[in-house]
Amino acid sequence: MTTALSTPTPFRRKSLHAELTDAIRNQIVNGDLAPGIRVPEKDLCTFYGVSRTPLREALKVLATEGLLSLEPNRGAWVSRITPEDLDEVFPVMGALEALSGELACKHISDAEIGHIRVLHRQMLKHYEKRELAKYFEVNQQIHEAILNAARNETLATQYRSLAARVRRARYVANMTQERWAQATDEHEQIMDCLETRDGERLSYVLKLHLENKLETVRQWLQDNHDPA
């Protein structure tokens, strides 16, 4: 009874609202749509060449993700990032990241550790050349790989949702040389923990790593805060 087609591999095109959600989310996360600005439906409709119906569905989703705030009859704004937001979000991310470290050490394969090792070396090279953007890029890939190793989609989804909210700040946060060196050192420890599969310590290091990152982002926000 086994044929070449015995394994079902359904392929379905994403619906428009889903694609819009992803596209607009990217626009927000990479700062293309700046925090605080209004987002009239009409503008996005003409930009994407779609009607209001699927667009509005996307806006509702992004609002529940915390990237937009909607006011009835008044439309959508890109959520602002206040210092209070950071103080709220980072502890939660810390708890989730700690859990991800713990679980990752339980489930991670040798191949995955190897892959992260490769990413780690790439990141170090970007650090030496002071290529901030590329550093961030690889950095994010490492954290993503750890998250995947935790084998918990619920955890990953929740974490990514929060990360998206603060990543907008992280992108522009210019680290001091000192902080950058420290972060790199912390990543060295993270690598160690993974290779020895020391979940408890990884949990601790990741949380610390994030707390230090909070300081960086908070600093940036103080320097660049826009008047309400």
Place this chain on the structure above:
Amino acid sequence: MTTALSTPTPFRRKSLHAELTDAIRNQIVNGDLAPGIRVPEKDLCTFYGVSRTPLREALKVLATEGLLSLEPNRGAWVSRITPEDLDEVFPVMGALEALSGELACKHISDAEIGHIRVLHRQMLKHYEKRELAKYFEVNQQIHEAILNAARNETLATQYRSLAARVRRARYVANMTQERWAQATDEHEQIMDCLETRDGERLSYVLKLHLENKLETVRQWLQDNHDPA
């Protein structure tokens, strides 16, 4: 400059899609819409007497919350609760609840502790009379009060979202006398931690409490699992 009206309290009627979201969420969480069943748009439209546009917006939101699953061109289903789901969700809830305990002990006021003490006594009475539904009700209020004491809306939102997903199971989970006694004892400890503001221990107890709850729910799921 502080007047009676210094705190802005904008007064806006919720929009229809928001009310629908809440209403349908309740239907799902309290089991009125059972896990696994199809949810045709038309049925909900006639039930609520609304058109498809706001309804569909609500469905998108509930899908991002994990209560529904949507398949393009095929419609919506109430998410099933599998043992794998529980194994994913509970650890994440555990991490969040641990954090909430830690934060609550930092911020909770004497009045709030007093209020929780009142709820605690109520719960004990329901336990003695073996009133399961009322016990659950007050139980939930206690956890909600702790969550509020943590003073972190982000945390609260994330936690509630996960709690909603498993509450459907919790409602029907019939506890053994043994487990019930144990849970009550754990709540005694929770109360102690709050009154001594021992965040570290509360964190630990809440996590343990949740792990035990997982066992109960998992047991129920084994007994009542419906065939896919």
Place this chain on the structure above:
DNA sequence: AATATGAATTATGAATGCATTTTCATCAGC
């Protein structure tokens, strides 16, 4: 009888249109 095929039915995806609310420019009154 069992399976496969294709038309009819039904459901969802997306665009359009109308009603209501906000916004904003203009102007009257103090």
Place this chain on the structure above:
DNA sequence: GCTGATGAAAATGCATTCATAATTCATATT
């Protein structure tokens, strides 16, 4: 000059309509 009123313009909320994909059911074929 500032406050508040008025009406036009614009934006949002929701219903309806059209398009397209999925499902169902009758029919044909083996």
